[in-house]
Amino acid sequence: MSARPGAVAHQFDDARQQREAAELGMWTFLLTELMLFGGFFVGYTAYRHAYPEAFIEGSSHLDVLMGGINTGVLIMSSLTMALAVREAQLGRRKGIIINLILTIVFGGVFLGIKAVEYSHKIHEHLVPGPNFVLDSPISNNVQLFFSFYFAMTGTHAFHMIIGIGLMIWLIFKARSGAFNGEYYAPVEMVGLYWHFVDIVWIFLYPLLYLLGRH
């Protein structure tokens, strides 16, 4: 049936069909992710349109510097992820592992900074719910802003945690020599996923931190 029976699952005719199926599957999955975040973005847009001042006031409580550093960190992690895929295509086991570890480190730094930001918000009583306190005539509407801030960045962070888990799995696979120049689809697929998660942040950062700020 195929030249490399070990790498091709029984339902596929050959490695090419298998790789194309994996690629299409991943892109379709990313489409579903796009729709998921799309739901949040629609809600954000509707309320930003309804309460522009409250959203500007809310975003002025966010730490632009930390958000900016995180943006840089995430872009770096996308670079190392892309390098990991390249190393996989070239079949260099060591290169894959080093770049994946770097990506995990950058991802970890991002989540660490995010955790610091979250804890600041908790101290400042800016977490929506019964404990929300803000001295402002439109504090209720600002609370809406923070509802979206936590729902959107929380969902994003959750995706990053899953991505880091997938990379740890890839490192174990790479160590056992599972990937070579012909078979590296899992690295490529996780790469696509990671880039998608980064791109979501590229939209979240200006929408939440920068827009309308003075």
Add this chain to the structure above:
Amino acid sequence: MSALTGEDAPPQAPRQHYLNVTYGVRSWLLTLDHKRIGLLYLASITVFFLLGGMFAVMIRAELVTPAGDLLQAETYNKMFTMHGLVMVFFFLIPSIPAALGNFLIPLMIGARDLAFPRLNLLSWYVFIVGGLFTLFAVVQGGVDTGWTFYTPYSSTYSNSAVAATAVGVFITGFSSVLTGLNFIVTIHKMRAPGLTWFRLPLFVWAHYATSLIMVLGTPVLTAAVVLVALEHLLGIGIFDPKLGGDPVLFQHLFWFYSHPAVYIMILPSMGVVSEVISCFSRKRIFGYKVIAFSSLAIAVLGFLVWGHHMFVSGQSVYAGMIFSFLSFFVAIPSAIKVFNWTATLYKGSISYDTPMMYAMGFIGLFTIGGLTGLFLASLAVDVHVHDTYFVVAHFHYIMVGGALMGYMAAIHFWWPKISGRMYPEGWGRFSALVIFIGFNLTFFPQFILGYLGMPRRYHAYPDEFQVLNVMSTAGATILGVGYLIPLIYLIWSMRYGPRAGSNPWKAKGLEWETTSPPPTENFLTTPLVTEEAYAYAAPDVEEQEGARVG
């Protein structure tokens, strides 16, 4: 052809197929075979169907008398909520796609399995976990928000197990996404040599369109349910007017999925009807390409009409007008299908076996359901009948008269392939008739009730509505019996039915070219397709034709 398929051959000696290749619970729970996973789905949705049916029994029993005497108002609210939730999310949405689509799509396209068998099994487990959460909610005391989870019933003012149910729906959503994703990739990448897009059976086209909706719509429901759950659990106020939130936003997000979800239920049935009508008229389907594209048109347009659920929710009048217009527009591709099926029947040599009876039932009842949908899409009429039994009757004509009839047609049509046995034809026709009569007696009076102004979702009603309600309950009883008969004879036939042979209907399509039940790998050699779908010819010509090489 018939020499190859061997339907005239004497009962075969025991042979290895997907059912007897391994035995034991483990071999089923860990199977990666799409046919077995399809059967796992079939068994689980049957359980959910019976459960949802029990809630319906309680509803109809309460409505026999005008006074709210059998159930208290709160209990009644829980009954119709659970009925809707279970039937929509745990029966209708997975019904044809996850059970029969799973079984048939690889067979129909000449593949050994779906593209991602592990994901396929995972989707079943996810479905079961979601179902267990919902059952847990029942044990916790049930939910009373209606299956639509409208805020603030489901957030600020909820006093029932909303969280567990929402988590259940959230989880099942993933099983739907995984199934849709698997189908899309499989249909794109795994077709047998020679099987071009325009040679695909229309069942496959319908499932492709369905999968698009599953993949694009479900995540938005997920987002909406996550936001409701956060509001319910943490007290944040995305839909809470006290904070400036807007409950109507929830309705937008919910219906963005849940209107297209209607097409998740009906499109696969339309695919089934195309197969069955063509086979039992012994004629090529009329207007193949138009039917194929109308499925895609329904999938796309279906995403643009959600606002017709919100004509009285305070959305802008102009939005209402546009949504009304688009809702009329989406009726066109559905009507095209009905006309094409009718044209297929014209001058066909028709036989009324059980699947055909259900398919004919589908065409008639779906047409009624669709046309009354146009009444509801008209702004002024909708204001009059909104939230009345007219709406209830309308969507039951689509979901039960349409989707469920198609499901029953499919079960009977492919039962010989699934089980390798024939069901008793006489009982089959009898129960199809019982279901048709019971269905109409149940739901036609509800059109009248609604038009007269009886609102939905109340356990008591004025005396003048009693006659029609008693008729409806009587019909529901007949309908219930109608569903139990096939359940009994299908299980009976698994052991005692006569052996079916590969192709008992002399139907076209790759699934009929392999043995019944098929071997685990579906085809011993990869089939090569050289002709279009539904290449039915005059009976005498058909005998000599052997264009497809097995």
